[in-house]
Amino acid sequence: MANMGAAGKPPGKEAAGLRYPTNMKTIYNRSLNRSKTSELSQASFAYLFSEMVSYAQKRVTGIQDLEKRLNHQGHPIGLKLLDLLLIREPPRSQTRPLTIISLLHFIKINVWQHLFGRQADRLEKSSNPDTPDEYMIVDNEPLVNAYISVPKEMSQLNCAAYVAGIIEGVCDGAAFPARVTAHTVGGKEEGEMWPGKTVFLVKFQGEVLEREALIGKG
Amino acid sequence: MSYYFAIIGTQDNPLFEYEFGTSKQGGDGQSRFSEQARHLNQFILHSSLDIVEEAQWTSGQLYLKVIDKFFNNYISCFITAGNIKFLLLQQPTTPVGSTSTRNSTSIGANPTSPQAEEAIKNFFTEVYENYVKAIMSPFYKVNMEIKSPVFRARVAAAGRKYL
Numbered sequence: 001m002a003n004m005g006a007a008g009k010p011p012g013k014e015a016a017g018l019r020y021p022t023n024m025k026t027i028y029n030r031s032l033n034r035s036k037t038s039e040l041s042q043a044s045f046a047y048l049f050s051e052m053v054s055y056a057q058k059r060v061t062g063i064q065d066l067e068k069r070l071n072h073q074g075h076p077i078g079l080k081l082l083d084l085l086l087i088r089e090p091p092r093s094q095t096r097p098l099t100i101i102s103l104l105h106f107i108k109i110n111v112w113q114h115l116f117g118r119q120a121d122r123l124e125k126s127s128n129p130d131t132p133d134e135y136m137i138v139d140n141e142p143l144v145n146a147y148i149s150v151p152k153e154m155s156q157l158n159c160a161a162y163v164a165g166i167i168e169g170v171c172d173g174a175a176f177p178a179r180v181t182a183h184t185v186g187g188k189e190e191g192e193m194w195p196g197k198t199v200f201l202v203k204f205q206g207e208v209l210e211r212e213a214l215i216g217k218g
Numbered sequence: 219m220s221y222y223f224a225i226i227g228t229q230d231n232p233l234f235e236y237e238f239g240t241s242k243q244g245g246d247g248q249s250r251f252s253e254q255a256r257h258l259n260q261f262i263l264h265s266s267l268d269i270v271e272e273a274q275w276t277s278g279q280l281y282l283k284v285i286d287k288f289f290n291n292y293i294s295c296f297i298t299a300g301n302i303k304f305l306l307l308q309q310p311t312t313p314v315g316s317t318s319t320r321n322s323t324s325i326g327a328n329p330t331s332p333q334a335e336e337a338i339k340n341f342f343t344e345v346y347e348n349y350v351k352a353i354m355s356p357f358y359k360v361n362m363e364i365k366s367p368v369f370r371a372r373v374a375a376a377g378r379k380y381l
Contacts, residue, residue: 026368027351027352027354027355028348028351028352028366028368028369028372030351032347032350032351032354076359076360079300079360080300080353080354080360082299082300083298083299083300083349083350083353084350084354086298086299087346087347087350094280095278095279095280096274096278096279096280096297096298096299097278097299098275098278102278173299173300173301173360174299174300174301175228175301211275215275
């Protein structure tokens with residue numbers, strides 16, 4: 001690296017060329033802990049999110065492509081959220097998730113609480129013996145979809161693909177590479193309790209299960 | 219006592235490195251590595267990554283303590299949730315064992331003593347906090363080199379404070 005030779009010197013010298021904000025406060029002066037009250041307005045989020053969806057919709061050929069773009073927008077957030085939420089834990093319980101279950105619990109509880117102010121509704125493991133690598137996180141009413149009405153011809157689309165991207169980022173960051181997709185499962189008929197019910201299908205890669213088996217033996 | 223600290227990304231790519239000496243017991247904070255050792259340090263540090271990868275799945279702790287030793291070099295590891303490794307190589311001025319038992323409790327003389335472990339833990343924890351702040355920047359992508367002089371100054375301050 002370029003600054004190898006400079007190691008050990010007072011760092012003030014290297015600061016030349018860096019522009020500080022007028023109050024001299026950088027990102028390093030800010031606290032990582034957020035107070036309970038500093039929540040964001042849902043209206044402004046909905047507005048921003050609708051713009052993100054229409055931005056992703058430009059120059060795409062199909063619904064899959066659009067969902068993939070939304071997924072990509074969420075991915076880096078997940079990667080960063082993982083470290084941020086861990087450092088906010090009390091020091092005693094600061095541990096890295098080592099198993100699939102502890103990782104999914106972290107997502108269901110910590111990530112959901114941080115993003116949506118509540119826990120995810122359910123956590124399920126695929127009952128199909130052919131797909132032991134699939135897990136499902138169920139959200140009855142995804143916050144991101146609150147003000148989104150999907151046109152009939154695009155009924156396959158679920159904009160919670162963005163949240164799926166965040167989950168994928170958390171999994172990838174924790175060294176559990178996975179593919180995460182969002183699927184609408186709520187019934188369309190009258191009287192349905194949760195018409196917007198969404199399942200996030202988490203499909204881990206083979207090596208994760210392999211390692212899990214090794215750790216279990218242990 | 220000289221220290222060499224590096225942050226290693228998920229692709230085993232270095233993101234940040236910093237060299238310093240002890241500031242405790244009248245130390246001037248300057249490292250005392252020879253020119254040759256400087257190159258060797260990078261090798262030693264990276265060669266311990268294999269051990270880190272084994273150790274990281276046996277315990278969920280972030281701080282893995284001293285995980286590797288190469289002659290008179292001790293390597294401590296701290297691993298973040300995002301699988302970024304903080305590695306600290308420490309080289310006591312006099313090889314461990316040749317010092318008298320009287321000062322073996324000092325951080326400098328015995329890198330595996332509980333006091334030294336605690337001091338390094340505090341150092342890593344402070345660096346971790348600053349690292350998380352660094353990645354909170356919307357312009358930073360995971361595995362990018364950390365170039366911020368403010369971050370470098372913060373690491374230097376943590377080094378002075380604890381080691």
